[in-house]
Amino acid sequence: MTVRNLDHMFKPSSVALIGASRKPGTVGAVVARNLFHCGFDGPVMPVNPQERAVEGVLTYKSVDDLPIAPDLAVICTPADTVAATIDQLGRKGTKAAIILSGGFTPETQQTVLDAAKPHLMRLLGPNSLGCMVPGRGLNASVGHVAPKKGDVALVAQSSMVVTSIVDWATARNIGFSHLISLGEKSDVDFGDLLDYLASDHTVRAILLYVESISNARKFMSAARVAARQKPVVLIKAGRSEEAQEAATSHTGTLAVADAVYDAAFRRAGILRVSDLDELFDAVGTLATGVPITGDRLMILTNGGGMGVMATDSLILGGGRLAALSDETREKLAKTVPAACTRGNPLRIGGDAPPKRYADTLSALLDDGGNDAILVLNCPNAVSDSLAAAEAVVETLKAHKGRRHPVLTSWLGDTSAVESRRLFAANRIPTYATPSKAVRAFMHLVQYRRNQELLIETPPSVPERFQTNGDMVRAVVDLALAEGRDWLTEYEAKRVLAAYGIPVVQTHQVHTPAEAALAAEEIGGPLALKILSPDITHKSDVGGVVLHLSDPDEVREEAEAMFARVRAAVPNARIDGFTVQQMAVRPDAYELIVGMTDNPLFGPVLLFGEGGIGVEVVEDYALALPPLNMKLAADLMARTRIWRQLQGYRSRKAVKLDAVALTLNQISQLVVDFPEIAELDINPLLADQDGVLALDARIKVAPPALSGARRLAIRPYPKALEDTVAIKDGRQFLVRPILPEDEPLVHEMFARMTPEDIRLRFFAPMKKLSHQAAARLTQIDYDREMGLVAVGPDPETGNTIMFGVVRIAADPDNVRAEYAVMVRSDMKGQGLGFILMNKILDYARTRGLREVYGEVLRENSNMLAMCRTLGFVRKENLDEPGVVEVRVELGGGVDAAAD
Structure with a gap:
């Protein structure tokens, strides 16, 4: 189920309160007060065999005594009574219930679900705070404050987060269309509510407080639909989770749970923020509806220090300073005193009168070289802050067809109150500090990027790569049949080559003598590596030697390597060696491309700077498959090494399409073969001629889910x-x-x-x-x-x-x-x-x-x-x-x- 019967929960015409009470401080008494005194215009029917009346309304002894079938039932009786109550309500015709009670075991929770299923009854909870729909006067919750009416929906997993947000928002005059506490999510979950709220015209934006997600594919599908229609802003708790303990590859170590959530939210078009202030700032900024086209910010200020601080926040946040055009500079020469800078930040002087604000802002609005303008004002004794704010408002009214979003920050406390009210009344975003204003601008930038990924046409794969699935199937099945978790390096490279990924010529041998023969066939320079299913990182135990020149040197190094590795890891199985051609590509970058299996989202792809220090450098980004060329390019662009790959000074640009194609090939490989549990190509050499996989590791395991069911996003059928x-x-x-x-x-x-x-x-x-x-x-x-x-x-x-x-x-x-x-x-x-x-x-x-x-x-x-x-x-x-x-x-x- 998803949205079925949710109208009965959030738009009920009648409500029954099971466990209504008159005893002060009880859940039944608090909910009764909220239901009867928040403006709900339908019948509220209290049920309690021990009470004669609650809130002045006669009670009913049982569900069977109710005169009509309530659309919604709110249940606050002990956990062991709920299943029977649900069955009674379902037989009477009720289609939705909110379970406020706690103390459920997995067994009693399943009993409740089994009771609801025959009646298609939807359940919110258990252990839920309830829900509030201020526009309909519905407060079916244990909330202590009645929220104001608005057009922002909040869905939270934690009851205490809902009460805290309501308290916080009420003090700031922020209203809501819906406030929904999910509790234990036994039935209704984030995916259901995203679907429901996306189609509700009274909802302008959706806020989520997430601790965990239970059904990744359902969540991703619903979130992608919702994010196309309205802003979805999210706080995810638990950012500091440690890396997965079972991970044995570089990718598995780096792909910690929170980073995977980040990748999923980005793919869905959701904007993630870190705290409540940022949450509501983001909603307020996105709600202006002014489109943004890039990340270039123009800063206009009457105080140099604040402009510098804003610049720091912008650059550290990933934005760019806009450049002034020559035409704009000529206009500003007539407006800004010569003593003031005419760069960015643009300082117009501490004594700037309102007209200077107006003229300068007008010139910037006509400049196509910026994507947004931040106007700052620092209070002082020689200028009128409110008059400056009025000048900004009037200038913006005169430029109704402007292309640029304009954000403001009037610093100070009492001196800025009226200015902020003026901006708010004219729907001009305003913030208490320059850093918050810059953060809001970056929200717009990130939101635009996320939306572009949802609608931007990706380029076609530059060349069609042929796959040899039969060969991969044979390699994988052999390893599983032999009880091996890891493919040998030789097998891993055969798998990569089967999907069109260039690999170095590699021979698998058993003895030092065979290694010498392989070296003679390949020709130098050569690399020699130990072959062992028990050794994860070969270089750590002396199992890698590079730049060998002839067969004799290879044989001698193989004998020494065997002794060295045996001494370092006495119990490791050693199956021999791999001898491979050394790639002589002096200008190539070392990259890593990998995949690991996340318990919730399934396969997760990784791209970043490679080499033996990959965990120390930590320059990487994650994405969910399936990919296309656009998504692959976006994945690469989220790393620091991306800028280097485009070339600088005498170093030529990398063939980026070849790197993106490799990401697509790996994406398709893990889609086609659910047995692949972890994968590393490290390093993947990349230069102007293309890519070459030097080392590869692939872990296999029987899949928990068959086919594409393990993927959070359904691939091409x-x-x-x-x-x-x-x-x-x-x-x-x-x-x-x-x-x-x-x-x-x-x-x-x-x-x-x-x-x-x-x-x-x-x-x-x-x-x-x-x-x-x-x-x-x-x-x-x-x-x-x-x-x-x-x-x-x-x-x-x-x-x-x-x-x-x-x-x-x-x-x-x-x-x-x-x-x-x-x-x-x-x-x-x-x-x-x-x-x-x-x-x-x-x-x-x-x-x-x-x-x-x-x-x-x-x-x-x-x-x-x-x-x-x-x-x-x-x-x-x-x-x-x-x-x-x-x-x-x-x-x-x-x-x-x-």
Whole structure:
């Protein structure tokens, strides 16, 4: 379940309070007070066999005595009574319950869930504070303060966090649309509430306080949907968790739990913050709705010291100072005294009158070289802070069509109060200190970056890499059959090569004599390494020797290495040596590419600076698979070494596409083979000629989950690919849609007639926007599916798109809306019919009960096809020109998680 019956919880028409009480200080008494005195306009029915009345309202002895079935039940009776109560409520017709009681064991909690399941009743809790919906007067909680009405929803795992936030926010006049305490999350969880709140028009932004997530794929799908529609800002507790104790690779050691959460939140489009101040500052900043295009900030100040402090905060936070254009400098020469700087920060003098603020800000607003402007004011005896604030407000009113967000920070206490009120009244973000203002700017920057990842069209993989899955399967199965956790270095490199990753020539040998023969075959210079399944880091025990020149030297070093390693690790199994070609690439960087299996999110990819000191350097970033070239580039850009890879001074830039391709190849490898539990390529050499894997380690284990079920994001479903033929004999590949298909969608749209576009989109359109095309191509395969028919262009031979069909399922996986479009010159060839049959077959396999759509009454071809496919027609009384069509599918096996 996801959003099913949640309206009964958050928009109830009636409430029953089970365990209502008159005894002061009890949960039953506090909740009764809140329910009866916060403005709820429906019946509140207290249930308690020991009380005659609560809050002046007669009580009912039991659930069976209630005159109507309550939409919502609030339960605060002992844990061992709750299951029976849930069953009674379910039989009466109640669809939602909030369990405030604590003291549940896993067994009693499961008993409660079993009691609710036959009735499709949704449960919040147990051990929940409850929920508050101020706009509906609903306060079904143990909260001590009634929150103000607003348009921000808060979902928190901790009851005490909710009460603290309400107390904190009320003092600052901040209101809420919803306050929801999840408690133990036995049923309703973060994913459910993200889905629900994303579609609620009264919610402008969603705040989350997270301690743990229970269902990663559900959370990721819901978060990606919500973040496309409104800001989602999150605090995650537990940032200081230690590295996973069981990790034995570099990647496993570096990929600590909190860093993995960070990668997941970034992929979902969520903005993560660290404390309550930052949480509400972020919401306030994002709520202005002013778009931002980059990370260049212009700082305007009447005090030099504060400008310097703001600059420090900006650079340390990852932003950049904007540069002034020559044209702007000429304007400023007429405005700013010569004694003041005309750089950035732009200091306009401690005695700056309001007009100087206005003229300077106006010039900066016309400058395209900045992405946002921060206006600072330091109070002093020779200037009027409030008058300066008024000048800023009037200037911004005169520039209504401005491209730049403007943030303000009027320093001081009593002297700045009126100025801050003025800014707030005019919806201009204002902050108590320059550092908070800069932090708010970086929130905008990070939020924009996250949103771009959700809608930006990735480039295609620059070259199609061939894979040899059969060879990888044979290597993995052999290791598992022999009871080995780790592949040998030789096997690991064979696996990498099978996925197109360049590796150095490597021979596996058993004796020093065989090592010499291998050296003669390869030719120098050479590297010799010990071969042992029990030695994780070979160089730590003297198991690596480099720059050997001839077979005799290799044999001698092999004999010495055997003795050295045996002395250092007496109990280690030594299977021999690997002899490999030394890569002579003096300008190459040492990188690390890796993967580890996180217990919650599944496979996690790592990229960063490599070498033997990788844990000390700690220059790395994490991402969740599957990747594409854009996501790979974003992963690389989050490391310090990224700037070096682009070249500097006499050192040439690395072939970055080759590095990104390697990340994609590793991503595909771990998607295809769930037995791969850990993987390290360290070092991966990278220079202007490409990449080369020098050393590789791969750990294997029987997977806990089969196939792609272990992934937090469902990968490309290759099994849906098929070849079809239309009436004239032409054949097309029908496959799931990809983010890289956006150019093909635009090209197909350009070949549509205006009439076909109107019939499809219900309105004339000259072109398809990037946002619309991105929404069509960048889908969550766990919630949606799009199938495209592609083939060669008869004129150019290039691959083009001839048709597309998609369904978008509701969060409960019950109904899905369809849409289909084929090129205008394909009419009468049966392609639309083929695509509709394909998508309906898929809908059946994932267990959907119904597919529906809206069709213009005049679209006779579409209506005829729907009749043939078994759709029934329903007139739309609200829109006489539109007909709803729907087809019952009869259920099936739910394959959505594969």
